[in-house]
Amino acid sequence: MQSETIENYLKTxxxxxxxxxxxxxxxxxxxxxxxxxxTVTEAVKKLHELKLVVYEKxxxxxxxxxxxxxxxxxxxxxxxxxxxxxxxxxxxxxxxxQIAEELEHIKNDKLIKKLSExxxxxxxxxxxxxxxxxxxxxxxxxFIKLSEAKTKSNYKVMGVTDHSTSFLKYLEKHRLIIGAIIxxxxxxxxxxSILLMCEKKEVSISPKVAESIIVETL
Amino acid sequence: MQSETIENYLKTxxxxxxxxxxxxxxxxxxxxxxxxxxTVTEAVKKLHELKLVVYEKxxxxxxxxxxxxxxxxxxxxxxxxxxxxxxxxxxxxxxxxQIAEELEHIKNDKLIKKLSExxxxxxxxxxxxxxxxxxxxxxxxxFIKLSEAKTKSNYKVMGVTDHSTSFLKYLEKHRLIIGAIIxxxxxxxxxxSILLMCEKKEVSISPKVAESIIVETL
DNA sequence: TTATTATTTTTGGCAAACCAAAAAGATAAT
DNA sequence: ATTATCTTTTTGGTTTGCCAAAAATAATAA
Numbered sequence: 001m002q003s004e005t006i007e008n009y010l011k012t013x014x015x016x017x018x019x020x021x022x023x024x025x026x027x028x029x030x031x032x033x034x035x036x037x038x039t040v041t042e043a044v045k046k047l048h049e050l051k052l053v054v055y056e057k058x059x060x061x062x063x064x065x066x067x068x069x070x071x072x073x074x075x076x077x078x079x080x081x082x083x084x085x086x087x088x089x090x091x092x093x094x095x096x097x098q099i100a101e102e103l104e105h106i107k108n109d110k111l112i113k114k115l116s117e118x119x120x121x122x123x124x125x126x127x128x129x130x131x132x133x134x135x136x137x138x139x140x141x142x143f144i145k146l147s148e149a150k151t152k153s154n155y156k157v158m159g160v161t162d163h164s165t166s167f168l169k170y171l172e173k174h175r176l177i178i179g180a181i182i183x184x185x186x187x188x189x190x191x192x193s194i195l196l197m198c199e200k201k202e203v204s205i206s207p208k209v210a211e212s213i214i215v216e217t218l
Numbered sequence: 219m220q221s222e223t224i225e226n227y228l229k230t231x232x233x234x235x236x237x238x239x240x241x242x243x244x245x246x247x248x249x250x251x252x253x254x255x256x257t258v259t260e261a262v263k264k265l266h267e268l269k270l271v272v273y274e275k276x277x278x279x280x281x282x283x284x285x286x287x288x289x290x291x292x293x294x295x296x297x298x299x300x301x302x303x304x305x306x307x308x309x310x311x312x313x314x315x316q317i318a319e320e321l322e323h324i325k326n327d328k329l330i331k332k333l334s335e336x337x338x339x340x341x342x343x344x345x346x347x348x349x350x351x352x353x354x355x356x357x358x359x360x361f362i363k364l365s366e367a368k369t370k371s372n373y374k375v376m377g378v379t380d381h382s383t384s385f386l387k388y389l390e391k392h393r394l395i396i397g398a399i400i401x402x403x404x405x406x407x408x409x410x411s412i413l414l415m416c417e418k419k420e421v422s423i424s425p426k427v428a429e430s431i432i433v434e435t436l
Numbered sequence: 437t438t439a440t441t442a443t444t445t446t447t448g449g450c451a452a453a454c455c456a457a458a459a460a461g462a463t464a465a466t
Numbered sequence: 467a468t469t470a471t472c473t474t475t476t477t478g479g480t481t482t483g484c485c486a487a488a489a490a491t492a493a494t495a496a
Contacts, residue, residue: 440495
């Protein structure tokens with residue numbers, strides 16, 4: 001099995017199994033990898049033989065510890081590159097993912113070490129996702145999208161994922177700028193719009209807007 | 219045909235056809251690419267269909283203008299990366315080639331543009347090889363091979379044409395590194411070996427070695 | 437529970453990139 | 467010019483990663 005294929009499977013299994021159940025179905029993998037389920041069946045069998053996953057027929061697939069270790073190293077490479085592209089080369093947050101999808105497959109430990117060093121060993125990438133360290137350890141992030149926030153909690157605005165001028169102008173108007181402290185008052189049941197306090201003023205924002213604001217839990 | 223395979227063929231044809239005849243044999247390609255000649259026959263037929271080369275049975279292969287354009291763009295990517303790895307990340311000149319072999323296949327014009335910009339649009343890589351510009355134009359140099367140098371003249375080491383790690387290590391040992399000033403003392407009549415002074419030490423090198431060192435006349 | 441739907445697996449097939457061995461063609465040596 | 471040698475091409479075969487269609491299994495709904 002080609003190393004790039006293995007890496008893409010492991011990475012995808014990793015992403016699908018964090019958050020939800022640690023067992024991933026063939027259908028889920030097929031959808032993410034843009035192949036048909038039959039192809040996945042073949043692949044996970046091979047990965048099982050390589051002891052990178054545990055695959056149980058008609059049940060699902062989960063990473064072994066060595067598969068998990070490998071997945072974390074790919075995620076590390078991906079996020080280090082994303083950070084590097086953004087910080088050192090001035091790429092926008094929306095451009096870095098696609099390029100990092102290719103760069104992540106270059107296996108050269110020294111290269112990643114040098115990149116990380118130059119960046120001052122960052123723990124989070126430009127999207128706020130945590131970067132696993134050399135040993136695969138992940139620093140837990142307290143950055144979330146405002147759309148995932150809970151009522152009666154306080155947050156600090158850390159960034160946006162939509163850089164359009166109109167969106168930034170909108171935020172400016174409501175003082176929802178980087179560093180602003182906000183307090184979440186209510187989430188409407190029927191449309192998930194959010195009512196919050198920002199600089200002693202009440203602001204109501206749509207779920208679409210909340211999706212594009214990154215906040216830190218205080 | 220996979221784009222990475224195409225790129226490796228085009229690049230290799232390009233390297234083999236500059237300097238010598240512009241027509242490259244299957245054997246030459248097979249040796250460089252570590253495949254058997256039969257594999258090359260198949261590949262060049264396909265490249266011919268793609269109009270990237272002109273392949274004539276039992277004669278050889280040469281690049282078309284579109285194949286040449288593509289080859290130059292790959293060479294550009296390779297040499298930009300080599301320069302970047304050396305200058306920005308502090309890799310040694312003997313390490314950069316191997317890593318660039320992988321990085322060169324990432325096709326993203328903006329990425330190469332940004333790297334080149336950050337380096338101040340260099341015209342030569344750490345080995346002294348010229349970097350084609352965006353249009354494929356190569357800055358011509360008046361560099362010569364050390365094997366063509368004359369006695370009692372001074373030269374500056376500008377590059378090499380053999381990028382093997384063992385060769386670069388050999389040069390490193392004798393301080394025959396980029397920028398080194400050498401003074402040619404004598405050329406042996408019977409075997410054309412060269413005696414030179416480099417950093418106040420006498421060094422004797424074989425014609426084979428001299429063939430792979432590029433120098434500038436001072 | 438039985439029918440319907442969704443998922444998974446099996447089977448047979450395809451294209452890419454390679455190899456080994458044999459046949460054909462070109463080159464060089466005597 | 468006629469071997470001998472080297473290079474090229476052909477032929478048949480492999481592996482990898484994929485797909486399509488059908489069969490088997492599991493999950494869901496009536």
